[in-house]
Amino acid sequence: MGSRHFRCFFWFSLVTCHFYSVFVSAGNRIPKGVSVVDGGGTIISAGERFELGFFSPNGSRFRYVGIWHYGISVQPVVWVANRDKPLSGNDGVLAMGDDGNLQIKSGDGEIVWSSNVTSSSPNSTAVLLDTGNLAIFPSPNSKKMLWQSFYNPTDTYLPDMEVHMEAAGKELQIFHSWKTAIDPSPGNYSLGLDPRGSPQIVIWEGKNRRWRSGHWNGISFIGVTDVRTIYLSGFRLTNQGNGKLFFTYTPSGDSSFVKFQIDWEGVERQETWSNGEWRVVQAHPVDDCDRYNRCGPFGVCDRTDGMRCRCMEGFAINDGEQWCKRRARLQCGVVEGVGNDGFGEVEGVKLPDFVDYVGLESAQECERRCLHNCSCTGYAFVSGINCMIWTGDLVDVERFVEGGNTLFVRLAASELGETKRAYRAVIITAAVVGSFLLFIAGWLFLQRRRKRGVVSETNEVPKVGPSRECSIDYSGPSDLGVEGQQGNGTELALYSFNSLVAATDNFSDDNKLGQGGFGHVYKGILPDGQEIAVKRLSRKSGQGLQEFKNEVMLIAKLQHRNLVRLLGCCIQGEENILLYEYMPNKSLDSYLFDPDKKPQLDWSKRFSIITGIARGLLYLHRDSRLRIIHRDLKVSNILLDEDMNPKISDFGMARIFGGNQNEANTNIVVGTYGYMAPEYAMEGLFSLKSDVYSFGVLLLEIITGQRNASYRSTDFSNMVAYAWDLWDKGRAIELLDSSIRASSLQEQVLRCIHVGMLCVQDVAANRPNMPAVLLMLEGENVALPLPRQPTFTSMRYNLDEDMWNVNQDAASSNNVTITAILGR
Incomplete structure (x- = not known):
């Protein structure tokens, strides 16, 4: 072959190879022997949601490999590979190396970045998934990930990304900001989790805290109140056992992109793509009170009073310095002639940082535990977390305009006495003034009656009634x-x-x-x-x-x-x-959760209570003159009469529905965490099915004799998770309270557990309504559908095509069969 023909063949081969590289890179994977060349193409996830390739930040001359959202006009980068070592030219190549690692090479062959997989395979393949995760698999058909970008993030948290931690572990600074707007190298701010006590999201500036979200209560982070139902919709904490946990986030719909990012100025933002632009849903910190511990130990940054710093009750500014000091020394216990310490209330606040103890005690037991610990400086009782105790300085406390929790601060008896004396003085003054006004009013009243000639010659004592x-x-x-x-x-x-x-x-x-x-x-x-x-x-x-x-x-x-x-x-x-x-027997929880009293509620009584509650709900939902949603159905709102018959109480949160109304939405979510349906807790969307979910949790509590929250210290996030685990393993009967197993009817117990699992389905449309619930509880010949596996998330899922779509209102016969669905 002549030299001219050889040169033509050489250039033809080179062009062909380059074309092959670009063509293959238009898919969603990079197998061995294929590369992505700077300026020559990108790879796109299978569902066309994310794109990977070379880029330069606006205003920068350096080149990086990154991932961004595909097909939108504004494409912020969500992950950067070589953030510490940029390329200075446009000759970079991304490819699988001979050692099975994904590598970025410069034009002269230098490896500037590698995935550094220790257990790589010669057939390794990198795939860009629709979640935005870049993963390496040992072979094209394998499902086992050897490496993934989600475990090596930069500054952005995406839906479905798992953030792992240990319950008693250290702080995790996971996401690191860019150094500047055009420099992706790690900056001075980081975002992560503090798993101690109850997990919370934290922003650091260097090694110092800059902002925190407040503690996780199983539904939301309690220090974020302004946009809770939007910001926190979809977070889920999964307990893997052995003290290992991980957080994930799943948005309520997949029609738009969502991302959480710590920017180079130290502000964490949640943004969603809507109507052709990125819309900021929330951002922190944004003002003085939002910044960490602005008012120092025992100080409160008060949003209700122009974000001013104030000392907690019992504390005063120390010699003009901007921090608070205790006015009276604590006694800790009974001191002769002095008295006991007590507690002052600080209401509507973001609870302090660095909680030292989290337990399942009741509010009264929590107070007692704090009072008997000389180091305890305060406590709180929060639904979903229960008892929280602090032993050090109370820091980073913020009073909200709306929402928040009550902090009980330990005070000396003299401080409490001063408060009581002031309160007593107010009462006495009010009583004197009130008596005087009543005397004047009575005198005028008598004068008026005399004029009308209707005053009796005898004064009768008013009846009490x-x-x-x-x-x-x-x-x-x-x-x-x-x-x-x-x-x-x-x-x-x-x-x-x-x-x-x-x-x-x-x-x-x-x-x-x-x-x-x-x-x-x-x-x-x-x-x-x-x-x-x-x-x-x-x-x-x-x-x-x-x-x-x-x-x-x-x-x-x-x-x-x-x-x-x-x-x-x-x-x-x-x-x-x-x-x-x-109600002489008080509320159901006074029996159900008392080890000495619970045996009095044998299975026959418990089943009677379950069906009685179901009948009461059925009356509210269908048979009363009004169509009513209770919205706060829980064990403490079930009262017991002298014959232990259940009566639903406390209708302060109830709502009336019109005849054709099926659901409604509210911006203020009320009720009790643990009993709330997911769609109501996180989106404010409530319906008759919201009460059905609460009934399901209540039913499981009656069967087990345990509080829903009592399972948080186990390998399961709540009772629903535990119940499903036993149900799935065919061991559901183990849920029954051991103190009454001898008196139970096993078939009836299992039917009740089955109904309970149907009531706590994640999607409202999958739950039966109360007519169907009562029919299933009492009808021995009614076939029950199989429940779906709950995902235990705090969000609302889209409906599936095979959703339970039976008109349950029509169920009236003991021989009704409700179509079963396979669990998933």
Whole structure:
């Protein structure tokens, strides 16, 4: 072959090889022998969601290999391979090396970056997945990953990325910002997790904290209140056992891109692609109160007062310095002639950092544990976390305009005494002024009656009981409307405040039955000997007035043997009080979770309680004059009468639905974590199926005799996860409370567990409605569908084509068969 022909053949071969390289790189993988050449092409994930190739940041002359979102006009880079060692020319090559590693080489053959897989394979293949994850597999058909970019991130957290940690491990600074807007090398800010106590997201500046999210309660991070239902939708914490955990995030839909990024200025942003632009959903830190520990130990950054720093109760600024010091020394225990330490409340705050103890104790047990520990400086009780105790300085506390939790700060007895003396002075002053005003009002009233000639010559002592006198302060039916509706008034007896003071012995602590979210409940006795439960709305609760109106409006119209009966009310001045029938056996949790009392609830009683609750819910959802969603169904809201019959109580959170209304949305999520349906907790979307989910959790608690939250210290995230594990292994009967196994009917127990698993399905449409639930519980000949495996996430999934689509309202026969679906 002549030299001319040889040269033509050489150039033809070179062009052909280059063309082959570019052509193959248009797929989603880089197998051995194929390369991506700078300026010659990119690889694109199979679903065309992400793209990998060479790029230069705007304004930079250096070249990097990165990953970005495909097919959108604004393409921020979400991962960079050679961020520490950029290329200075456009002759870089990305290819699988002979050692089975993915490598970036410069034009002179220098390896500037490698995946550094230790267990590589000569047939290794790199694949760009639709999640944005670049993964290396030992062979083209293998599913085992040898390496992945998700485990080697830069500054961006993407959906489905797993962030692993150990429950008692160290802080994890995982994501590192760019150095500048045009320099991807690691900057001064990092984003990660602190797993101690209860996990929280943290931003660091160097080694110092810059911002934190607050603790994880199983649904959300409690230090982020402004955009909770958007920002935290889709986070999930999975317990792998042996103290190993990992977080993932899955958005509620896949129609748009979502990313979390720590930018080069130290601000973490969540952004979503919408209508041709990246929309910022949330960003932190953004103002003075958002910055870590701005007000120092025992200080509070108060958003309700122009973001000013204030000291907690019992503390004062130390000699003009910007930090707070305790005014009175703690006694720690009983000191003769001095008294005990106690607690002051700091309400509506982001709880302090560095919690020292997290446990499953009740609120009362948590207070006692803190009080008996001389090092304890404060405690809190948070739904989903339970008892939290601090032993050091209380730092990074922020008071929110809305939301937040209550922190109980340990104070010396003298501080508490001062507060009580001041409160007593206010009470005495108010009583004197009030008495004077009552005297004047009474005198004027008598003068007016004398003029009308209707004053009796004898003065009768007013009766303690129902009175129309309270109607003077009653603003009328139109003021008790729910959701803008106006009722026709209540048919309740109106009691005077003085009559209830007498009935409850001035609301004495000895008569206190319990404490709810908006006030206390007391036992009372009317003059005729009738025992009553008196719910007194807390004056501090601005939100509680609406809940009070809800209960008056709703319960007055409801009559069912499994609903607590409302006897009357008092609306006088600032006092808003409800009177209920008295339940001698108190609430279900007082039996169910007490080791000494729970054996009294044998299986027969528990099944009767389960079906009774189901009938009460069925009445609310379908058979009452109103269509009502309870929204706060939980074990403490189930009261037991003298015969242990269950009665649903506390309708402060309830909502009325119109005849054709199936679901609604709210910006304020209320209720109790652990009982909330996923779509309600994270999106504010509630329906009749929200109550069904709560009933499912309640049913499982009745069967097990354990709280839902009690499983957080095990290898499972909650009771639902534990129940599914046993169900899937064919060992569901092990869920039954060991104290009553001898009295149980195994077939009936298993049916109840089966119904419970159907009720706690992630997707609302997969759950049965209450008519179907009751039919399945009581109908021995009803075939039950198989439940889907719950994903235990805090988000709402899109519906599948094979979704349960049976009209369950039509179920009325004992021989109804509901189509079964295979679990997945």
